[in-house]
Amino acid sequence: MSNPTTPPKGQMQLFDYLTVPLDPGSYRLHVESQVTHDPGQTATMTNDGYFDVVGPRFSLSPSDVAGTYPPRNGHGPFSDSLAQVVLKRRALPWERKLDAARPGGPLPAPSGGNQLAPGYPRPWMTLLVFEEGEYTLLPGVPLDKVMPKANFVALGSPAGITCDAVEADASLVQSILPSLEELQLLAHVRWVNIEDRELTVEGSDGWFAVVVGSRVPSSGAKCRACLVSLEERWDLVKSDPPASTEPGQSGPIFVPIQFPDYQPPVQNQYRWVEQPPDYSQVQIIMAPPAKTRLVVLFSWQFTCEGPGSFRDLMKNLDIGMIGAVQDAGKPALTDTCHLPLMLGERSGEAETVLYRGPLVPFELARDTLGPYHGADQARRVTPETGVEDVSYAAAFEVGRLLAAADARLAQELMRWRRGSYRQAARADTLLAIQASLTLNMPATLAEQLQVSLPPILATAAMGRMVQGAGPVADRYGLKAAGQTVGMNPAAVKEAWGLASLLEAQAILGGDPGALGLEIAPVPQTPRPNVTIATVAADAAGLGVLVKARDRVITSTKAKLGG
Amino acid sequence: MRAAWITGKECLRERLCRPDQLPAPNPEAEMPAYMESFLSHLRLLVGVPFEYLVPDARLLPDESIRFFYLDRSWTDRLVDGTICVGKIGSREQAHHQAHAAPVAQQLDVAERSVRDLQRQRVTFDDLRSGGYAQGPTQTITGFLLRSAAVSGWPHMDVRAFDKALDETFTPADAAAHELVKLRLERLSPSVLLALFQGVPKLVWCEEPHHGVQFGVHETNGQFSVFLRGPAGTALGGSMQIPVRQSQHRVVAVAALRRKLIQQGGGQIAQQTGSAAMAIELLNPPFRQRFENVQNQPPLSGLGGFTADVAVASHVSQPDIQATVQGLVYEHP
Structure with a gap:
């Protein structure tokens, strides 16, 4: 396979696992040099240096967790989701060993065919989902109180370590803890494009380790997902998983409970005989159930609520056009999707009317008769039945009420x-x-x-x-005189049956201008607009003005005698 | 005292005889922004009591979806009624009569921007300065959905298309055929109203996206997964998941892997390890398709399923592991 390249946006690449060449631990660096000097003389110089490769072991800082699903303290329909935790350290799940120090060698590979490739690394952590009441979270427990002695020794008996632990019934832990092969299958590495908003998180390089839980949370349960350490916990992890089954449609499967010390009495084949149980053969052991403790690296809570899955809800929807009813005739809609309603008429009588909302199952032509100025204008009577249709009148009133409820709108309308x-x-x-x-x-x-x-x-x-506005006045009364019948050329022409107005005027002894001819306005000399500056600059004109003023002064002086 | 140029009586006569003297697009004749915004919201039934939309609860029972056309006459009357507020005499009536047609035209355009306004993507002033969506007036359709899915998945992704896209559509094709969403709003915690511009041939409702998750599908206490190819694409089949006998809600992962190897055929990702297993357990958002039947808006549902996030798998092989280690060295 070629070198992997950065996945494009919207895609991711998945890897089975990722191992680092140096697992966390303490290392000694031994340097040895052999020097040959003078023929035959050799000297060996050695130097030892120590270094630690550190990594999370008994707890995980929340900053190492890139994300969880379901979200922390989230409420939602998670009842078909598998919990997952995304870790920023991409090789973390494979950094430590599950069973390296196990007496008698590592855990044997599971029986049966189709095994994973030999050498497939075994992760040391897994994600367990507990429901409320199944577990106890114990903060700050000394490490040697969490696991059996042999496992503690296998860890190197680290002194003075306290960690968070989860305690649950041993049988429960066994029923939900993945087996060896399942552990391997539930952790993988993911490489995403760092530009991809939907997949990645802030400030990462795009590589993540993902640990998935195998328990599906129950609907309505309050759950806690715990990322637990299984380092050297070969006492818990089994090579072969417990028996599996595929439930049928019928519902819950009743698994027969085996009482090793109790054989139920054989029933009479022909007669049902009530026989008291033979208590002498039953042992009632009052003993607290065995508990198992596990180191918790990280945990969070979430609550499953909501009604089933999105898929089921959408699949089971009742689909139809508006007006489709489950029970025919309830409510009794007309074929035009009108709903008969009882209405208190303004006269006080109850009346059956039809109403149809704005949502209709077929396309309607738009009414072009508008605008309407009152609700009554929009009331209609259906010709077939004589029943009144108040749909549009109702719409009108709703609009009016909504507008009246909004003081600002009324102002804006105004x-x-x-x-x-x-x-x-x-x-x-x-x-x-x-x-x-x-x-x-x-x-x-x-x-x-x-x-x-x-x-x-x-x-x-x-x-x-x-x-100018025409003749100023009829100073000599000519106009008024001209209006008298005898003086009016038009009247004369009509009375005498003359051929033309001019003839009548000639008879009356007047030329056309004699009676009130309009005086044409005096033509104005066109003058360009001038400014004071232009006037001041006109030296000739100024000279004329000066001379005129001098003349006036001189003549005034002469008149006044001096 | 000088007489006025025009008396009030003459003015009213002018209003009634020549009501269209001032063309509505003039800045002086256009509606105040608040009023235009209010009316265009009203056009899409924002604020209309639910009882007026669905006059009988049995028309929208629990867990149902109802598609519809919007009756434009009804919304026109709504607007008429609104403008009617403060109408006292024939002067206001004449004014309304003159302006009704331009107001209707303007609202036909403005209502397309209501969703953007509701999401506060634009302000009305932005719209005024030329941001209105253009195009011919089209039929408005939509659906009402009353379901627990509305309250459980509040950010459901709803889209409508004027073409029945098949399962393997290209994003460009989808974008070209997507109808404009005029409104998508929860009227109550469990009732969703959607309005589209145009008549859809395909509507889908999709689970909100939460990144890549893993999950199973539960039906009557049985779990199943969808079979997927190496690139994460759905192959169309599903398979029941074996669970632990002692704990029915714990997936028997090892048994599932063996079952996948035996029954998956050659198409699924080769089950060499956790990466291939993760691909089979992927739970991308579910998408419910409602497709058109004859010349009606979508009536019947057809459950479809398309992987939203393409997944490339690289299963463990010696050389890739070496490369990965090299990367670890280079970028500690």
């Missing part, structure tokens, strides 16, 4: 309307002004509303004033 009214009034004003004054305005109404009106209005009004 603000929205007020703003609109103000703008509309402005638009109307503009229109009314423009009917009498031509304003120089942008093309669109939206832009018109944006501009500042006073300067435009002032400009237009001034322009209009400058243009």
Whole structure:
């Protein structure tokens, strides 16, 4: 197999195990040099150095644990999960020995075929899941009180060590403790991409050792998962696992209980005879059950709660479109998915009406008759049955109540309307002004509303004033006189049946301009806008002005005689 | 005293005769942000009492999922009723009449951003400055789910697609066909409401992701695992797990390995050790698929299963072990 490369994001690589060349322990480094000097003279120089390779042994710092599943103190549906602990030291589970110091050699390989490869390392730790009440956690126990003497000696009789221990019935520990091969199968190494958010943890190199428990927590149980040390605990670990079974569909399997000292009396084949048990043959032994203690490296608690697995819940869902009912006719929906309801009418009578919520089992066309201004507008009567449909009226009322419950919304609505009214009034004003004054305005109404009106209005009004406003007055009463029937050319033309207006005017002895001709405004000399600076710079004009002023002064002086 | 340019009476007549004088998209005519946000939330039934959505409890029994189309007329009436607050006379009515169509158009666009607003990913001001999702108005569909799964798995992953993706889809294909989620919210601890833009052909609900876990599937006291290939892909079959006779909740790992060797066939990961065993015990998030039947939103469920995290296996071999040791040396 080629060299492993970093797994891409979203993938991981799994390894069976990872061993280090130097297991934790104390080592002596022996250096020996043979020196040859002068023919035939040799000297041997030796030097000894000592060093320790250290690693966790009787406890594990929480910082060495990269993660646990189920989460620490987690509550949730873990009843189909296998507990696991992820360790940052990737070779930790294989650093120490399970059975190296066992008298009579290491534990024999399990019987039967399909064995793991010889030399497959044996991990020294495993994850045990205890339920509440099954265990006692003992903090700070001297190490020699945790294990039998022989095992303690095999560890090298380390003095003065206290550790945390878990105590449980020996039979229980035996029933949940993995066998030798299972220990090997329940620990592996994982290599993940450190960029992968979902798999890795902060500050790691992507390598982890994972120890998995084999006990599935019961639903509803409060559990404690204990990572226990099995270093030199050959008294507990068995080569062959206990008998296994595959439960059938029928439910719990009753395992026959064997009483070695008690043979049940043979029943009469034909007659059921109540026979009192022969107590003389039963031994009742009152003895506390044997306990086993194990070194706890790390432990955490979690609680299984929740109703079964996600998968089962989703699989057993009742699926349907809205309106599907389990029991036909309950409730009695119409084919349009309306629900008949009793409604207290405003007249006080109870009436059956139809209601349908916003969730419908088929696509509906959108009502284009809106907007509606009152709930009553949205009430409908179905032609077939004559029953009233209040669905949309109800929707209208819900909307109204929700809005009324929200004080801020009511204010915003008011603000929205007020703003609109103000703008509309402005638009109307503009229109009314423009009917009498031509304003120089942008093309669109939206832009018109944006501009500042006073300067435009002032400009237009001034322009209009400058243009002049027709004849000032009818000073000689000619206009009024011209309106009399005899003086009015149009009336004369009509009365006399003349061919044209000019003819009538000629008869009346007037040229077209005689009666109130409009005086054309005096053309204005176009003058460019000038600034005071330009005026001041006009030396010729200034000279004229100075001369004019001098002339006035001179003549005034002359008038005043002096 | 000078007379006004226009009297109140004339003004009202203008409102009634020419109600559309100020086009709604103008900044002056648009709704205040709070109002627009409120109405677009309302369009997706945010805040509407549950009794109005499901008028009879039997329409959504325990452990059920109900798919639906959203009746747009109903939500339009909801909006009408809301705008109706503070309406006193014909002036307000005329105003509403004039603005109803532009308001509806604006809400059709704004409602698509409600989910982002709810998750506080954007603010309404961001939306106003051009962040609205574009595109034609589409049918809104969705489902209501009442199940213990909603309370037990609060961060369930819900997706809808306009194509019935098969089990081995590519992520790009999934992204191209995914429908926009307009709303995904728990109405009560055990009721989940989802709204999608468009008509889905496939909806799936997936267990929330917790990284890679190990587990078994329990059915009536029996445990089973799904058979997996060496890369962690599901092969489609499952196998019952042997358990210890004395403790039925303890997996007999050694017996399971032997059973896998005997019955797994050539496709599963070669059972040489703990890595291959771990692959078989992988418990990736379960994904429930609801697929379209005929021209209706999804009706029937089809349990599917796709590995979410691809797993590459490297089982123990002498040379790889050497390489790993080399790595240990280089990076102590």
